Amino acid sequence: MTTRYPLIEVRGLVNRFGSQLVHDGLDMEVREDEVFGIVGGSGSGKSVLLRSILGLQHPEAGTVRIQGQDITRLSEAQLRPIKACYGVAFQSGALYSGLTVLQNVQLPMMEHLELESPVRDQLALLKIRLVGLPADAAYKYPAELSGGMVKRAAIARALALDPALLFLDEPTSGLDPVSATAFDDLVLFLQKELKLTIVMITHDLDSIFRTCNRVGVIVNRRMESDTVERIVDHPNPFIREYFHGERARGARIAAHEGATDGGGTGADGERGDGA
Amino acid sequence: MQLNEEVDALVATGVDPFEVLVVPRVLGFVIALPLLTVIADLVGLAGGALLCRYLLEMPLTQYINRMNEAIAPTTFWVGIIKAPVFAVLIALAGCYRGMQVRGSARELGHKVTVAVVQAIFLVILADALFAILFLKMDV
Numbered sequence: 258m259t260t261r262y263p264l265i266e267v268r269g270l271v272n273r274f275g276s277q278l279v280h281d282g283l284d285m286e287v288r289e290d291e292v293f294g295i296v297g298g299s300g301s302g303k304s305v306l307l308r309s310i311l312g313l314q315h316p317e318a319g320t321v322r323i324q325g326q327d328i329t330r331l332s333e334a335q336l337r338p339i340k341a342c343y344g345v346a347f348q349s350g351a352l353y354s355g356l357t358v359l360q361n362v363q364l365p366m367m368e369h370l371e372l373e374s375p376v377r378d379q380l381a382l383l384k385i386r387l388v389g390l391p392a393d394a395a396y397k398y399p400a401e402l403s404g405g406m407v408k409r410a411a412i413a414r415a416l417a418l419d420p421a422l423l424f425l426d427e428p429t430s431g432l433d434p435v436s437a438t439a440f441d442d443l444v445l446f447l448q449k450e451l452k453l454t455i456v457m458i459t460h461d462l463d464s465i466f467r468t469c470n471r472v473g474v475i476v477n478r479r480m481e482s483d484t485v486e487r488i489v490d491h492p493n494p495f496i497r498e499y500f501h502g503e504r505a506r507g508a509r510i511a512a513h514e515g516a517t518d519g520g521g522t523g524a525d526g527e528r529g530d531g532a
Numbered sequence: 533m534q535l536n537e538e539v540d541a542l543v544a545t546g547v548d549p550f551e552v553l554v555v556p557r558v559l560g561f562v563i564a565l566p567l568l569t570v571i572a573d574l575v576g577l578a579g580g581a582l583l584c585r586y587l588l589e590m591p592l593t594q595y596i597n598r599m600n601e602a603i604a605p606t607t608f609w610v611g612i613i614k615a616p617v618f619a620v621l622i623a624l625a626g627c628y629r630g631m632q633v634r635g636s637a638r639e640l641g642h643k644v645t646v647a648v649v650q651a652i653f654l655v656i657l658a659d660a661l662f663a664i665l666f667l668k669m670d671v
Contacts, residue, residue, distance in 0.1 A: 311544045333548070340546035351541035365545045 263322075264289050264422060264454050265310060270319035272305050279305050281478040283319070292448055292455045293482075294465045296499065297475030303458045304348075306475070307426060310456075311345060312336055323422075341369045343422040344415025348430065348458075350407040352399040358385060358410045359395040365417040384413040389443060405436040409443070416451070423447070425457035429464050441467045462505050466512030474499065539631070549631075558623040565619035569611050606671050614662055618655050625651040 265287040272279040279302040287293045297303050308314035310321055312328050320327045323339055331339070344365075352361050362381040366372055372380070385395050388409040399407060408428060415423055428444065429437040441464050448455055448468075459465060465472060466485065473482035476495050483491065489500040489509075499505065542549045577599065584590040629647035633640050 308540070311540075313540050313543055337546045340544065345541065345544045347537040347541055349536040351537040353538055353541075364547070368545060368547050 263287060264324060265456065266320075266322040266325075267306075267310065268320045268322075270306070270309060270321065271317045272302065272309060272314065273317050278478060280309075280316070280319075280475075283475070283478065283480050285473055285480050285482065287454060287456055288471075289454055290448075290452060291470040292444065292457065292468050294469035294472040294485075295456065295458045295475070296460075296465065296472055298495070301475040302478070303475060304426065306480075307424060307456075307458060311424070312340075337369075341365075341418050342420055343424060344412075344418065344420040345424040346408065346411040346415045346426065346428065348426040350399065350411040352407060352410055352414070354399050357396050357398055358390070358402070358413070361399070361410065362395075362414045362417050365414065369418055381413075381417070384416050385410070387416065387447075388413045389439075405432050405440070408432070408440065412443070412447075416447070419451075421452075421454060423453050423455045425455065425459075427458055427460065429459065429461045434463075437461060437464065438467075440464075444468050462500070462508035463511060466508050553631075554624075554627045557627055558620060561619035561623040562616045565622075566612050566615040569615040573608065573611065610662075610666060610671065614659065617658055617662075621654040621658060622651045625654060 263286045265285065267283060267285040270280045270283040270285075283306065285295075285306070295303050295306065305314060309316045310323070310328075312321075316329060319329075321329050324342065326339060328336060328339060352358070353364070356364065359378070359381050362384050363377050366377050366380065370377075382392065382395055386392065390406060390409050390413065394402065394406060394410070399410070402410060412423075412425070412428075425444070429440050432440060444455060444457070444464075445468055447453055455468075457464075457469075469485055471482055471484050472488045473480045474488065474491075474493075474496050476493055481488070481491060481493060481496060488496065491497065491500075500509075539549050539553075542552065580599075581592060581595050584595045585592060626647045629643040629650070633643050
């Protein structure tokens, strides 16, 4: 295994809304080429953590380093090159409703790259095909797409600038089991083919066992992170309950079968086999 | 509005929401409102002409002559000068409240009402200030 430097490094993060303390000294580390899952109970501050990493929420204390640069200390102009190296697919897609899917995908390109319009069209269509959307979807408006297609379109837009890092906020929420599985396959495919580092917030245990290398669980306003196979045996009662509850059992069995079928598409040997 | 994290998506892409959401609206308004003023002026005069012609049976030529006597060109220019100022106020009130919309469609409706009321208030206030200004300038 090559030595990995942390692509994202969060240290001592503190976030507070009024009197409510959301994060209190949270540490998180994401290495290159891994799929990192952020897990936690509802209201535990997963989205706030993501917003802090993206610079949308200014933390009360702590540092957030992306590729070694502390983004909490950078100006908007200094952040621009960093923002060009990651893509974000928000939970609800956050597609611009007045633009077609093609235009949505082109918007980041227009902001960061100087491209001729035909080249941009080709590039955007490529991204749209890459995420498994039919070609005619490119000319549709977000309102004309199904939930799964909106999420795929959001990923296409997140990939517009060929980022090294992809953030996914609950990518499989609101999808039927078949679509969710197809989505996990897409995540694995993108990770493998584009050598992406993926950070995803998820509640979906099937997704975690199938796609993630490492998992960070937010408990008591801090994060406990480890590989998938080790985190399930963590002594913390919440984490045990999370991964050993009634819902978790089926997911682990399914993931285990998938792995022994040779269906595991992991880039290395760290995929959770749930053993 | 940010019902579905669209503004966050803009910021995360490195796009300044002010630049792509507020500036175009303000500029559009600054261009459109004076044009609208011209159209409103023309329609108003045409309405007056029709009324005089058919209700008061005043010939059109006489109406135009009287109009030139009654309305100084400054009246037109006063309207054109005020329009872009009102445009900026209305657009900013709308965008300011629009940016505050979070989460629900109900919130959207509420903020629209607030924006309309505040825009009207600001326009009346600005109009009063203009009235004082023009009075001092003796136009």
